Amino acid sequence: MKILSLGFMLASTLLAAPPGENKIEIGRSNFAAVYRVTIDRQTTVVKEKLFVDTEIDEQFANEVSTLKLLQHSRKHPFIVTMLASDNNSIEFESMDTDLDQVLDHLHINRDLPLVTLPADLKEGKDAYFHKALTDISRALIFVHAHDVIHGDVKPGNILLQFKNGMLVAKLCDFGMSHKKGTRDKPFGTMAYVAPEAVLNPSEADTSSDIWSFGNVVGACYAIFMQPTALVQQSAQQNRENFEEFKADFKKHPQKYYANFKNTPYYELIQQLLVVKPKKRIDAHQLFNKLQEMTQKKSNAESSELSFMQKFLLSLHIKKPSDDPEEYEN
Ligand SMILES: Nc1ncnc2c1ncn2[C@@H]1O[C@H](COP(=O)(O)OP(=O)(O)OP(=O)(O)O)[C@@H](O)[C@H]1O
Ligand SMILES: [Mg+2]
Numbered sequence: 001m002k003i004l005s006l007g008f009m010l011a012s013t014l015l016a017a018p019p020g021e022n023k024i025e026i027g028r029s030n031f032a033a034v035y036r037v038t039i040d041r042q043t044t045v046v047k048e049k050l051f052v053d054t055e056i057d058e059q060f061a062n063e064v065s066t067l068k069l070l071q072h073s074r075k076h077p078f079i080v081t082m083l084a085s086d087n088n089s090i091e092f093e094s095m096d097t098d099l100d101q102v103l104d105h106l107h108i109n110r111d112l113p114l115v116t117l118p119a120d121l122k123e124g125k126d127a128y129f130h131k132a133l134t135d136i137s138r139a140l141i142f143v144h145a146h147d148v149i150h151g152d153v154k155p156g157n158i159l160l161q162f163k164n165g166m167l168v169a170k171l172c173d174f175g176m177s178h179k180k181g182t183r184d185k186p187f188g189t190m191a192y193v194a195p196e197a198v199l200n201p202s203e204a205d206t207s208s209d210i211w212s213f214g215n216v217v218g219a220c221y222a223i224f225m226q227p228t229a230l231v232q233q234s235a236q237q238n239r240e241n242f243e244e245f246k247a248d249f250k251k252h253p254q255k256y257y258a259n260f261k262n263t264p265y266y267e268l269i270q271q272l273l274v275v276k277p278k279k280r281i282d283a284h285q286l287f288n289k290l291q292e293m294t295q296k297k298s299n300a301e302s303s304e305l306s307f308m309q310k311f312l313l314s315l316h317i318k319k320p321s322d323d324p325e326e327y328e329n
Helices: 054-070 099-108 125-145 195-199 207-220 235-251 253-260 266-272 283-300 307-313
Strands: 023-028 032-039 042-049 082-085 089-093 158-163 166-171
Touching (some): 042 054, 099 158, 195 207, 207 283, 235 253, 253 266
Antiparallel strands (some): 082 089, 158 166
C-alpha cells in the first residue's frame, strides 16, 4: 500500500524493490537513478540514491527541503510535484519526458522510448519551445520569490507533458538549490552555468538562473555559447578558462549574440546572457518579454490562423503571480 503526501513517507515495497516490469529506469546520473513505477494503475516517478555519500545526502536533503518550501500550501503548475520522500528516495508526479530528450529527438533524430510526441512537433517547434520557456519563466518567478536559486537550470531539468496537443513544462531537480551566500562550491552544469556560479559561487544570486535560462534558449536552437573545452572539464579545472571566456564575452558580446540572429530570441538573449549579473533582467521581466513576443506574433499573423496563433490563443497566459492558488484550475 502506497502512502502519498501525508507525512512525506515512502511506504511501498515495490518502490524499494529492484527494477522489473512495473519499475522502469528512465534516468541516471552519478548520484541517483530515476524510475517510473506503476502500482494499481497509478504511475509515479521515484529518484533513488545510488549509494550513501555526504554529497548525495546533501543534494537529496536540499531537494526535499526546497520542494517542501515551494509546495507548502499548494502545488505550482510549472514545478514538479513531490509526492513523498524518505532517507533514500523521493517520489514525484510522473511527466512524459524532459526537454533534453526532445531536443536530441529534434536535432539528432534520437528516438524517445515510451513517449508519444505530437505529430506537429517538428513544424510547430517554435510554438512548443515558446510555451516551455514561458512556463519555466513562471516557475522561476515563484522560486526566486522565495529567495531560492535553483542552481542547475538546463534542458534535462525541464520536464514536459504532452496532452491533447498541448505542452506543459515543469522545473525539476532542486538538488543544487540554495539561498544566496550559503554555498561556496561551484554549482550548475558547465554548458549552462553562469560565470559567477563557477568563479564566485558565494556571491551568485538568483540571476545566475537567468544566465542558465539564456543557455536553455540557445539549446532549443542548438546554439551552445560556452566553448566545448569548458563544458568537458570540471569547475575546478575550468577556473582559468572560465575567466578567459567571461572576459571575451564581456568585450565582444555581439560575437556571441550573432548566433541568435536567425531565432525569435535575438533581442531577448541580449538581456539574459549578460556577464554582469545585475544587468540581467529578472524572472518577472523575462516572463513579460516572452508574453510580449506572444502578442506580437499573434498580431503579425492575424490574417490566417496559423498553428502558432491557435496554440498561443489556447494558452490563456495570465499575469504572473507568486500565489500558486491563482494557477489552480
Ligand atoms: N517526475 C519525472 N517525470 C518524468 N521523468 C523524470 C521525472 N523526474 C526525473 N525524470 C527524468 O530523470 C532525469 C534525471 O532526473 P533528475 O534531474 O531529477 O536527477 P539527477 O540525478 O539530479 O540528474 P542530473 O544530475 O543528470 O541532473 C530527468 O532528466 C528526466 O529525464
Ligand atoms: Mg537533473
